Amino acid sequence: MSTSALTRPYFQTPVTPPSVRAPRRSVVERFRFVQFVFGGLTASVTTAAIHTGDEQPESAAVQQQKKTVGVGALTASVEASLQRIASFKEALNDTLELNSEMVHDEEGDPIDSQTVQYAILSLSPLIASLELPTPLILPLQNGGIGTEWHAFGMNIELRFRKPYDVYAVLEDVWSATPFRGRDPHLERTRVALGELGRRVFESSNPKALSDLE
Amino acid sequence: MTRLHDPEDGLIRRHYRKKGKPQVVEDQLTGIKRAPAAAFEPRAKDKALSVNVESSLRAAGESLLWGVNLEKFYAARITVGDCEALGLRAYHDPVFETPEVSGNPHHGSIFGIVEARDTDPDAYETILNALSKASTIVAEH
Numbered sequence: 001m002s003t004s005a006l007t008r009p010y011f012q013t014p015v016t017p018p019s020v021r022a023p024r025r026s027v028v029e030r031f032r033f034v035q036f037v038f039g040g041l042t043a044s045v046t047t048a049a050i051h052t053g054d055e056q057p058e059s060a061a062v063q064q065q066k067k068t069v070g071v072g073a074l075t076a077s078v079e080a081s082l083q084r085i086a087s088f089k090e091a092l093n094d095t096l097e098l099n100s101e102m103v104h105d106e107e108g109d110p111i112d113s114q115t116v117q118y119a120i121l122s123l124s125p126l127i128a129s130l131e132l133p134t135p136l137i138l139p140l141q142n143g144g145i146g147t148e149w150h151a152f153g154m155n156i157e158l159r160f161r162k163p164y165d166v167y168a169v170l171e172d173v174w175s176a177t178p179f180r181g182r183d184p185h186l187e188r189t190r191v192a193l194g195e196l197g198r199r200v201f202e203s204s205n206p207k208a209l210s211d212l213e
Numbered sequence: 214m215t216r217l218h219d220p221e222d223g224l225i226r227r228h229y230r231k232k233g234k235p236q237v238v239e240d241q242l243t244g245i246k247r248a249p250a251a252a253f254e255p256r257a258k259d260k261a262l263s264v265n266v267e268s269s270l271r272a273a274g275e276s277l278l279w280g281v282n283l284e285k286f287y288a289a290r291i292t293v294g295d296c297e298a299l300g301l302r303a304y305h306d307p308v309f310e311t312p313e314v315s316g317n318p319h320h321g322s323i324f325g326i327v328e329a330r331d332t333d334p335d336a337y338e339t340i341l342n343a344l345s346k347a348s349t350i351v352a353e354h
Binding site: 094095098101102106107108109136138139140141142146148150151152153154155157159161167169171172173180181182 | 229231232236238239240241242249250251254255256257285334335338339342
């Protein structure tokens with residue numbers, strides 16, 4: 001297994017997730033990308049610790065305490081990411097099960113495998129790295145699959161009709177400019193999900209935010 | 214087949230539950246619980262969106278959940294007026310019993326959605342958005 005992802009500099013210019021550009025990747029490649037996301041989280045905590053070195057010299061005890069806190073935060077962060085991915089997978093499996101029932105009843109078409117792969121590869125990195133609730137996942141007619149988040153004042157609805165054919169509804173109670181249209185590379189969606197993740201984080205970590213201020 | 218004109222007349226659309234739970238969303242702009250857009254998609258083979266007509270159900274003394282197997286489905290309600298506002302046409306379109314098909318005297322058809330799906334995908338998505346937004350969930354108790 002390559003460790004290059006873990007040693008990447010934190011400040012490296014971020015690139016568009018390869019999953020969005022190339023939907024049909026192998027499982028191995030997909031895990032490599034998830035690993036990259038986790039690598040970023042590792043570096044983030046470390047960088048935060050390094051910053052303190054520019055200020056006052058610290059005692060060994062304080063440095064050790066910070067290191068312990070950093071490792072604890074990393075562990076919690078990785079566990080939360082894995083939990084979100086696990087919940088997403090469970091919701092997806094429930095959807096595929098429902099789709100089978102609909103197909104059996106002649107009430108729907110089978111979900112297209114390439115479309116669901118595209119949806120998974122597009123959303124997995126976002127779900128791993130952002131504090132998002134588990135979406136509602138629905139089979140669509142004609143082989144598509146839909147994912148929806150309705151929380152914290154935001155309606156985010158994605159309809160994956162085919163690979164690169166994604167219709168998005170992005171509404172925010174605090175914004176007068178909703179978006180309803182095609183978002184094939186999830187550029188607008190990524191911004192909206194980032195905002196939702198920020199709101200989730202703020203609601204669950206009020207102390208962390210006040211400390212930052 | 215009779216065109217429906219009363220804008221307040223309800224149209225009942227059933228949609229699958231998942232793991233026994235209705236797939237209902239709480240709209241964050243309105244705070245109202247509604248059905249997702251997927252509930253209003255016609256099947257590939259359909260020529261119109263199938264619903265039950267509220268005025269027909271009420272005239273027969275039936276509940277809005279008539280014919281809805283609540284173990285598998287929940288029901289959402291839109292109105293004829295919602296359809297008219299989108300340029301769709303709603304009809305009371307009873308299905309007569311045959312050896313192959315079970316009858317439904319309260320069946321209705323909404324025309325215009327399938328045409329949009331086949332000719333104007335963006336208009337189709339807009340219609341789904343609007344029907345989803347306009348929908349309410351039929352109470353089960």
